[in-house]
Amino acid sequence: MAFVKNLAYEASAGSGKTFMLVVRYLTLLFQGADASKILALTFTNKAASEMSERIVETLEHLETRGELDEIIKESGMSKEKILTQRAKVLTSFLNAHTKIMTIDSFFTQILRKFSLYVGLMPDFTTYASQHEIKLLSRFLKEVSVAGKKELLVALALESNKRVSDIFQLLNEFYEKEEEFGSISFQKSSLKEYEDQALQALTQLQNIVKNCKGASATLLKAVEADSFDVLRSKSWIGKETLEYWVFKKCYTPEMDSALHTIQDALRAYNRAKEQNFFYGLRELTSIYKKAKKALYQEESELGFSDVTQLVYTILHRLDDSEFLYFRLDATIEHMLLDEFQDTSIMQYKILKPLISEIVSGQGVFESGSFFFVGDVKQSIYRFRGGVSALFGEVARENHTEVKKLLTNYRSQREVIEFVNRVFEEKITNYSPQLSRKEADGGYVEVIENDELLEATLTQVERLISLGAALNDIAILCATNGDGEEIKNLLQNRAIEVVTETTTKLINQRSVKAILEYLKYLYFEEDIYRHNFFALIDQKSMPLPKLDVTRIKLFDIIKQCIERYGLFSDDFHIIRFLDAVAKYEDIDALIFEYERLDVSAAASDLSGVRVLTVHKSKGLEYKHVIVMDRLKRAPASRDSIIYEYDGIILQNVYLRTAGRDTIDTAYANALAKEKALVREDSLNALYVAFTRAKEHLFVIKKSEHSSFELLDLEVGSFGSLKVEQQEQRHERKTKKLPYENLYYGTQSEILALENEGEEDLQAINFGLALHYMLEMIPAFSLDAIADAKNMLLNKYGFILTPKEIDDICMRVERLLQHSEFLNLIKEGRYYKEKALRYKNNLRYLDLLVQKEDGSFIVIDYKSAMNFQDKHRKQVNYYKEAVRNITNAEVEGYLCYLLEDSIEIVAV
Numbered sequence: 077m078a079f080v081k082n083l084a085y086e087a088s089a090g091s092g093k094t095f096m097l098v099v100r101y102l103t104l105l106f107q108g109a110d111a112s113k114i115l116a117l118t119f120t121n122k123a124a125s126e127m128s129e130r131i132v133e134t135l136e137h138l139e140t141r142g143e144l145d146e147i148i149k150e151s152g153m154s155k156e157k158i159l160t161q162r163a164k165v166l167t168s169f170l171n172a173h174t175k176i177m178t179i180d181s182f183f184t185q186i187l188r189k190f191s192l193y194v195g196l197m198p199d200f201t202t203y204a205s206q207h208e209i210k211l212l213s214r215f216l217k218e219v220s221v222a223g224k225k226e227l228l229v230a231l232a233l234e235s236n237k238r239v240s241d242i243f244q245l246l247n248e249f250y251e252k253e254e255e256f257g258s259i260s261f262q263k264s265s266l267k268e269y270e271d272q273a274l275q276a277l278t279q280l281q282n283i284v285k286n287c288k289g290a291s292a293t294l295l296k297a298v299e300a301d302s303f304d305v306l307r308s309k310s311w312i313g314k315e316t317l318e319y320w321v322f323k324k325c326y327t328p329e330m331d332s333a334l335h336t337i338q339d340a341l342r343a344y345n346r347a348k349e350q351n352f353f354y355g356l357r358e359l360t361s362i363y364k365k366a367k368k369a370l371y372q373e374e375s376e377l378g379f380s381d382v383t384q385l386v387y388t389i390l391h392r393l394d395d396s397e398f399l400y401f402r403l404d405a406t407i408e409h410m411l412l413d414e415f416q417d418t419s420i421m422q423y424k425i426l427k428p429l430i431s432e433i434v435s436g437q438g439v440f441e442s443g444s445f446f447f448v449g450d451v452k453q454s455i456y457r458f459r460g461g462v463s464a465l466f467g468e469v470a471r472e473n474h475t476e477v478k479k480l481l482t483n484y485r486s487q488r489e490v491i492e493f494v495n496r497v498f499e500e501k502i503t504n505y506s507p508q509l510s511r512k513e514a515d516g517g518y519v520e521v522i523e524n525d526e527l528l529e530a531t532l533t534q535v536e537r538l539i540s541l542g543a544a545l546n547d548i549a550i551l552c553a554t555n556g557d558g559e560e561i562k563n564l565l566q567n568r569a570i571e572v573v574t575e576t577t578t579k580l581i582n583q584r585s586v587k588a589i590l591e592y593l594k595y596l597y598f599e600e601d602i603y604r605h606n607f608f609a610l611i612d613q614k615s616m617p618l619p620k621l622d623v624t625r626i627k628l629f630d631i632i633k634q635c636i637e638r639y640g641l642f643s644d645d646f647h648i649i650r651f652l653d654a655v656a657k658y659e660d661i662d663a664l665i666f667e668y669e670r671l672d673v674s675a676a677a678s679d680l681s682g683v684r685v686l687t688v689h690k691s692k693g694l695e696y697k698h699v700i701v702m703d704r705l706k707r708a709p710a711s712r713d714s715i716i717y718e719y720d721g722i723i724l725q726n727v728y729l730r731t732a733g734r735d736t737i738d739t740a741y742a743n744a745l746a747k748e749k750a751l752v753r754e755d756s757l758n759a760l761y762v763a764f765t766r767a768k769e770h771l772f773v774i775k776k777s778e779h780s781s782f783e784l785l786d787l788e789v790g791s792f793g794s795l796k797v798e799q800q801e802q803r804h805e806r807k808t809k810k811l812p813y814e815n816l817y818y819g820t821q822s823e824i825l826a827l828e829n830e831g832e833e834d835l836q837a838i839n840f841g842l843a844l845h846y847m848l849e850m851i852p853a854f855s856l857d858a859i860a861d862a863k864n865m866l867l868n869k870y871g872f873i874l875t876p877k878e879i880d881d882i883c884m885r886v887e888r889l890l891q892h893s894e895f896l897n898l899i900k901e902g903r904y905y906k907e908k909a910l911r912y913k914n915n916l917r918y919l920d921l922l923v924q925k926e927d928g929s930f931i932v933i934d935y936k937s938a939m940n941f942q943d944k945h946r947k948q949v950n951y952y953k954e955a956v957r958n959i960t961n962a963e964v965e966g967y968l969c970y971l972l973e974d975s976i977e978i979v980a981v
């Protein structure tokens with residue numbers, strides 16, 4: 077297969093687009109391309125760093141990687157030759173100034189290079205937490221200086237928006253400015269249309285007045301003393317008045333009056349819309365001014381500013397050809413990932429570069445262009461993504477578009493489920509094939525209005541089957557939903573990794589060092605205590621250091637060495653790397669919150685919780701897609717942007733009822749609705765296709781985000797979790813848990829047991845109590861269920877052997893005659909709360925005999941500390957006796973590994 081210089085893959089999820097992009101990159105390297113001349117653009121920083129890591133990893137293990145065969149095919153080189161060159165290629169890749177980055181950072185780089193053209197210093201920053209607020213206040217100031225306050229208020233009133241929402245509209249206009257092309261807006265008066273409509277209404281009223289059979293309802297229907305009242309009439313949108321109460325009095329003149337009213341109203345709406353947009357444009361120029369002031373004075377830009385400025389530089393300035401030339405000389409090959417989400421503006425910037433490359437002239441003779449994407453996964457309409465872009469770009473650049481038909485990610489059941497669900501819903505959907513060997517998988521659609529609980533149940537189910545926490549992902553609709561499920565999981569002592577937890581500065585080890593630095597800087601004791609708490613050591617004085625003199629890097633290194641911290645902690649290594657960016661301790665302490673580096677994934681342990689949007693491009697063994705917790709806000713964007721392909725054709729102001737009298741508007745509205753639907757479908761498609769092995773969909777019975785899909789409750793395939801995962805899990809578990817809810821007694825028991833045994837033994841004891849608590853009537857039949865519950869709660873803390881051991885001990889107890897005698901013919905209370913002398917205690921088992929006397933039974937899992945155990949039971953006896961005035965006996969019930977021992981106290 078010859079190397080195709082101008083190539084795209086338009087293929088479904090999991091079919092290997094990113095894989096082929098890596099193959100392409102490596103093929104270029106093996107063909108001798110200079111890594112610094114290959115521009116590979118991704119959408120997220122995460123994707124960019126993963127791509128670099130993947131290239132290195134693939135090169136390191138090339139002989140065993142699937143990529144090798146593809147590189148052989150693509151490059152036409154022999155396997156031997158490729159493997160011989162491997163080391164050289166790897167070294168030069170590692171030493172090259174590579175260009176694997178996000179589109180945003182690529183544009184930021186361009187802007188830095190040419191910033192002086194737009195009056196900007198090259199050291200601008202692209203992130204500031206206060207940016208929005210500063211911009212808003214700056215904008216309001218400028219609005220007031222320009223005397224446009226009334227305009228702003230009028231627009232807000234007109235669109236029923238708060239002033240801060242107008243801000244959103246301004247931003248849309250600002251970002252799409254270059255797309256408006258010939259679309260322009262005129263100010264015009266509304267009065268003439270109002271008059272026309274009211275005149276026609278008078279005609280209509282006269283007809284009705286002269287009609288003998290006019291009913292009271294009809295008279296009321298044509299009554300209107302103002303234009304606004306007239307606008308609200310429901311008959312106004314009808315094609316003819318030969319209907320309803322009008323029918324009796326109908327004459328063709330009625331319709332001509334109706335049509336005049338409709339024409340006037342249509343013109344009125346359009347004029348009003350023009351005025352609105354005219355005003356919005358005026359404000360947009362003020363908004364732009366505010367932005368400019370902000371980036372010139374404070375050197376702060378948002379990514380959309382960067383895009384706008386780069387566009388201005390590259391397209392507007394006279395010598396832009398020269399600029400492109402300077403830029404181009406360093407880029408010969410372009411590779412674009414997730415192309416369906418590129419915005420039109422972004423493409424417009426890249427376009428001249430792409431054209432040069434595909435023209436294959438001059439420096440580009442050996443150049444190449446490659447992009448991959450899946451229109452079904454386009455979910456960034458709100459950010460300027462237009463799904464037609466993929467096809468347009470391929471057409472414009474004469475790119476050969478290929479498909480990839482096999483899904484390499486998922487097991488068959490998942491692939492077939494996705495095929496079934498989406499085949500009828502997404503236009504031009506072509507079902508994916510599965511690999512022969514991937515013939516397993518499991519999918520379950522669950523309906524449950526307790527979404528959080530139902531999700532938890534599936535997580536616990538997976539855990540109990542031995543799934544590693546890191547392989548489980550919960551995909552939710554919003555960050556808020558993610559927060560809720562995270563809290564629930566954490567309350568049940570299940571570790572969770574979310575976007576916030578994945579930030580490097582939120583890692584415990586990094587936090588500790590930051591507290592240490594803050595102490596050195598502010599000399600406030602609180603930081604010192606925090607530091608020691610975070611490293612699990614007793615607080616002690618810290619030696620003073622002159623932080624202004626010693627290098628930041630050295631201060632941190634000293635701290636790590638002195639306190640023996642985290643020798644194998646990858647977060648710290650990343651942190652040291654990041655710290656190099658800061659000049660001194662001041663900069664770090666006041667700026668670190670902006671540090672957008674993510675933690676080392678290998679060191680994060682927990683169930684992944686993320687939004688569907690963030691899950692793009694990722695894959696997990698077990699995926700739970702959770703319905704949205706709250707009802708979706710009706711998507712009511714005030715402005716409808718109508719596209720023809722990738723050309724912005726028209727802009728409309730959303731107005732209720734307008735579609736009945738304005739066909740152009742009605743068409744635009746229908747298109748918009750279809751796009752909104754497509755966006756939601758695409759998001760669901762993205763979500764479902766993240767699963768490699770198991771997919772759970774948890775939906776609610778009403779207002780479900782899965783409504784579009786007509787999902788039926790049921791399951792397909794069988795749920796099998798590979799057991800080796802559990803071993804892996806145990807190895808990576810580092811910190812012991814605290815604050816757990818393990819059953820009624822957990823905290824008290826844990827306290828009582830303090831210093832008594834090791835943590836594992838304490839957990840074992842807690843689990844044993846839990847199991848006994850979960851067996852309702854001491855019947856052997858209940859053991860299986862209780863074991864499941866035990867697995868759910870303790871499956872990932874105890875080994876399968878320990879779990880079995882607990883079950884054995886409990887089973888033996890339930891058959892032990894002495895024990896059965898004790899509880900015979902009594903009413904028993906498990907985990908009975910007892911408040912005595914201001915102490916709250918729980919009795920494992922309290923039996924009330926028919927004669928009114930009581931028996932207190934306390935379970936234990938080991939015979940050491942018998943004295944303490946006796947004391948405890950004596951205390952209970954005394955308490956029960958004093959409270960009830962009845963006879964009380966007490967027993968210690970030892971559930972040992974191979975026997976049951978009952979000791980009277």
Ligand SMILES: Nc1ncnc2c1ncn2[C@@H]1O[C@H](COP(=O)(O)OP(=O)(O)OP(=O)(O)O)[C@@H](O)[C@H]1O
Nearest residue numbers: 088089090091092093094095096142450484485693
């Ligand atoms: N030809 C192949 N041989 C072996 N494994 C492959 C091949 N192609 C893809 N894979 C594997 O299949 C999985 C999915 O591939 P990849 O992430 O590249 O798909 P994608 O098309 O980019 O998916 P998405 O659109 O969901 O981002 C990865 O784990 C990848 O390593």
